[in-house]
Amino acid sequence: MYSNKWGRFMFGLYNLKPTSVCSAVRRAAGRSGFSRTAVCEQRTLWLQGAARVETERRHSGSRSVSQTTVDPAEVRRFQSLATKWWDEQGEFAALHALNDLRVPFVRDNLLNVHRARHPGKPLAELRILDVGCGGGLLTEPLGRLGANVLGIDPVEDSIGTAHLHSSHDPDLVDRVLFRACTLEQLSGEGEGEQEEQGAAQFDAVVASEVVEHLADLETFALCCSNVLKPGGSLFITTINKTNLSYALAVVVAERLLRIVPNGTHDWEKFISPVELERLLESHGFSVQSVQGMLYNPMSGAWSWTNSTSINYALHAVKLSDVTEDSDAHLEDHAAAAHS
Numbered sequence: 497m498y499s500n501k502w503g504r505f506m507f508g509l510y511n512l513k514p515t516s517v518c519s520a521v522r523r524a525a526g527r528s529g530f531s532r533t534a535v536c537e538q539r540t541l542w543l544q545g546a547a548r549v550e551t552e553r554r555h556s557g558s559r560s561v562s563q564t565t566v567d568p569a570e571v572r573r574f575q576s577l578a579t580k581w582w583d584e585q586g587e588f589a590a591l592h593a594l595n596d597l598r599v600p601f602v603r604d605n606l607l608n609v610h611r612a613r614h615p616g617k618p619l620a621e622l623r624i625l626d627v628g629c630g631g632g633l634l635t636e637p638l639g640r641l642g643a644n645v646l647g648i649d650p651v652e653d654s655i656g657t658a659h660l661h662s663s664h665d666p667d668l669v670d671r672v673l674f675r676a677c678t679l680e681q682l683s684g685e686g687e688g689e690q691e692e693q694g695a696a697q698f699d700a701v702v703a704s705e706v707v708e709h710l711a712d713l714e715t716f717a718l719c720c721s722n723v724l725k726p727g728g729s730l731f732i733t734t735i736n737k738t739n740l741s742y743a744l745a746v747v748v749a750e751r752l753l754r755i756v757p758n759g760t761h762d763w764e765k766f767i768s769p770v771e772l773e774r775l776l777e778s779h780g781f782s783v784q785s786v787q788g789m790l791y792n793p794m795s796g797a798w799s800w801t802n803s804t805s806i807n808y809a810l811h812a813v814k815l816s817d818v819t820e821d822s823d824a825h826l827e828d829h830a831a832a833a834h835s
């Protein structure tokens with residue numbers, strides 16, 4: 497899914513102009529036995545459906561509310577990959593390489609706000625939550641920068657892999673923890689009379705290549721706000737929702753060429769930077785920066801780019817007076833779900 501083979505294929509197509517993509521789709525359609533007209537009709541119907549859903553969503557003012565971020569199909573998919581996280585040439589090769597961009601992105605943005613107090617450990621004394629940590633590919637380097645990091649993921653076997661791998665590094669033993677749970681479970685632990693565990697405890701939340709796998713982004717945004725301290729940072733990397741990403745990730749890769757299993761990518765769950773920004777700002781965040789990222793599968797390296805049309809990274813900050821609004825929002829959210 498994130499392997500070099502997949503990356504090479506995606507990169508080759510990403511570098512085609514839209515007209516070339518159409519030609520590629522036509523050629524592939526011919527080879528696969530799909531008629532070109534059928535593919536175009538399917539695409540048109542799909543776009544009409546998507547436009548209708550988007551219009552309804554705008555009118556209702558929110559995305560679907562289900563109160564869980566968990567999509568069971570996604571959990572099953574990552575369960576089957578739970579032993580593969582640390583194979584640097586394997587399924588997750590591109591995620592290993594992505595550390596070259598995302599680790600400095602998180603570090604430098606945090607250092608703009610928090611002064612480094614320990615030489616060699618610039619993130620010391622900061623608490624970071626890595627949501628959807630998988631095997632801990634990003635959790636570990638953040639721990640090595642001195643942060644106390646909690647990695648969470650609903651896939652228990654991935655957490656087992658993450659825990660085992662980090663236990664080999666004595667530098668991480670006291671600094672990095674992993675837990676098999678969801679963000680909403682962690683967030684809910686702050687409620688009630690007990691000592692607050694989930695609420696307002698983190699200086700930063702990172703969710704890297706995760707939001708495109710979630711069932712409900714409203715719940716995600718609410719819970720991120722709940723677990724962050726006022727002024728805390730949220731870092732997201734994800735895939736844009738463009739015609740190009742539909743053509744490449746869904747039509748060509750899954751349905752025509754069948755390079756990845758049908759259903760691996762749900763284009764409807766991809767989100768544009770504009771929509772993500774709107775969602776976060778409605779939950780009391782202020783978006784500080786959005787930057788495009790590009791993967792070069794020939795070199796296996798990522799680089800920053802001005803274009804956010806494929807992959808992008810976003811940094812947002814929780815506004816200081818968001819807690820009361822967020823509580824009211826959580827109550828509305830719960831009432832809506834129960835009505």
Ligand SMILES: C[S@@+](CC[C@H](N)C(=O)[O-])C[C@H]1O[C@@H](n2cnc3c(N)ncnc32)[C@H](O)[C@@H]1O
Nearest residue numbers: 565566574591628629630633651704705706709
């Ligand atoms: C593409 S992987 C990214 C892993 C890790 N963030 C990284 O970049 O190395 C997506 C991760 O999201 C996790 N995930 C799926 N549904 C989730 C949910 N509802 N809450 C948190 N994580 C979830 C998957 O189990 C998987 O580990």
